[in-house]
Amino acid sequence: MSTKYTRGSFQLMKSMNRSIILNMIRKQGPISRADIAKQSRLTPPTVSNIVKELINTKFVIETTQGTSKGGRKPTLLEINVDYFYILGIDVGTTSVKFVVTNLFGDLKDTTSLEIPAFPTNENLISIMKEGIRLLLSNGNNDPGKFLGVGVGMHGIVDPEKGISLFAPSFQLKNIPIKEELEKEFNMIVNVENDARAMTLGEYWFGHGNDADNMVGVNVGNGIGAGLMVKGRLFHGENNLAGEIGHITIDLSGPKCPCGNYGCLQTLAAGPAIAERAKKELKSGTHSLIRDLVQGDLEQVDGKVVYEAALQNDEFSIQLLYQTGRYLGIGLTNLIHTINPKRIIIGGGVSKAGPYLMEGIEETIQSRGLTDKAKETSIVLSKLGDHASAIGACVLILEEFFSR
Ligand SMILES: [Zn+2]
Known part of the structure; x- marks a missing residue:
């Protein structure tokens, strides 16, 4: 399965100025180009160029006219919040929860799958793959619009390598979650401990x-x-x-x-x-x-x-x-x-x-x-039952919006 937003396209987005502007629109939008230039101290042409690119790539849209102090009203910018999706996974001790969110962490779709007793590393990976396939194949979710997959996993996790080092409830070690899922779906996959994912979710959206x-x-x-x-x-x-x-x-x-x-x-x-x-x-x-x-x-x-x-x-x-x-x-x-x-x-x-x-x-x-x-x-x-799964989505958002 091929999708548009592989690691290469993330790198393209990651210029410092782009992420300054993107974050300003995310946190303060709707906001005008002039206000972005004033607050960021970037030149108006730089802001204009980057905004043009953000609009072309569909991450930002122009929206309702702002108020003007005489003269032409400025066009405001905001995040194209429902154009892209993130898939979040919360691997618990008895079941795996899957969610789809938009760029503001709003739930768009959910499902969950049971974990059998005494699972193996392969069992867990295949349950994750099955849930991802289920949500990607749902007719309402255009697979080309997914930015990536975030996974919150209980136990000790190495987020750099995306490996579950030790999952005490299953007595499993060294599950290569990131490697397996990236290979299968050609999307960015980030993995974190579930409590940390929950904390990140509450920090962004809770x-x-x-x-x-x-x-x-x-x-x-x-x-x-x-x-x-x-x-x-x-x-x-x-x-x-x-x-x-x-x-x-x-x-x-x-x-x-x-x-x-x-x-x-x-x-x-x-x-x-x-x-x-x-x-x-x-x-x-x-x-x-x-x-x-x-x-x-x-x-x-x-x-x-x-x-x-x-x-x-x-x-x-x-x-x-x-x-x-x-x-x-x-x-x-x-x-x-x-x-x-x-x-x-x-x-x-x-x-x-x-x-x-x-x-x-x-x-x-x-x-x-x-x-x-x-x-x-x-x-x-605030995010309740889905806090860790929504937080897992933030693992992708954080990478995307980060400098
Ligand atoms: Zn203990």
């Missing part, structure tokens, strides 16, 4: 847009964080930064799949919530959960606990409150390490956000070192 120092925390089957420092994702020396699911919260806590005891995710991730609920219910605690799973305690998962809380089940509400307290300890550690302006909580468990928030806030209030630490804003993800 609740993070005014916070250059911020953290996105993905709470699902595991817990991971994306650290945004001065507007750039921070990876650390070996792409390990943000593995907060494995900071120790309780020395004598439950055993974690990583081999340690009392890691944050053994106390606050989805499976941990389910385990604590089961343990209490087995010892006879009264709860609506028992009815919701018709007495079969093996069916208890984080979702059932949340559903019971929604129906005012006191046990479930308390359990989620306690989970919020554990999360609050993890977030307080983050505040003291990174000092972010904002922490954004996403992932499946964040759906129970209203029940977690009280415990989170209380803990930060009682443990934060200074008043400013206590004032750190904690919010739930």
Whole structure:
């Protein structure tokens, strides 16, 4: 399959002046050529030439007339937002989500595919290929208009090489995602850890847009964080930064799949919530959960606990409150390490956000070192279920708009 926007055409777009102008139109559009020249200090002929090229390549369109101080009204410029698409993939632990977005991260199409138990590297790659083919072959999506594919993958990822170095949920190593997908589809493919992708998505299109120092925390089957420092994702020396699911919260806590005891995710991730609920219910605690799973305690998962809380089940509400307290300890550690302006909580468990928030806030209030630490804003993800997949799209947008 051949598409127009291969790596070569990206390089053409990447002149410094072009990206200055393109970003100005993206962030401030509709904007006039004159205002671009004034703000960028580029000469009006330079601006004119580059804008002409951006219009020819369909990235920018002329739009409604602006207001004029006498004389001819200036024509304004804006991003041709729906002319191009990005494909985003979020590889979870049980399923892979696929989305198509426009240049402003708006969802245009979605699908998802199940991951079989104990997948191999080849299984995962072929599921990704199948989902991409499904969305490219949807009649509404012109394959020639796709700028690239972004992939958010749980575990340790090398974004430079586009390799999943270690996916703990599958015990898989060295999955060459970028290489395999670029070979198959002849499109740019960028790969990143899922929590980092989520953080990037929130930074561009969600609740993070005014916070250059911020953290996105993905709470699902595991817990991971994306650290945004001065507007750039921070990876650390070996792409390990943000593995907060494995900071120790309780020395004598439950055993974690990583081999340690009392890691944050053994106390606050989805499976941990389910385990604590089961343990209490087995010892006879009264709860609506028992009815919701018709007495079969093996069916208890984080979702059932949340559903019971929604129906005012006191046990479930308390359990989620306690989970919020554990999360609050993890977030307080983050505040003291990174000092972010904002922490954004996403992932499946964040759906129970209203029940977690009280415990989170209380803990930060009682443990934060200074008043400013206590004032750190904690919010739930704006992009919700698709945050990591939309964030994966930003991996392509970021490359495209970057200098
Ligand atoms: Zn651990």
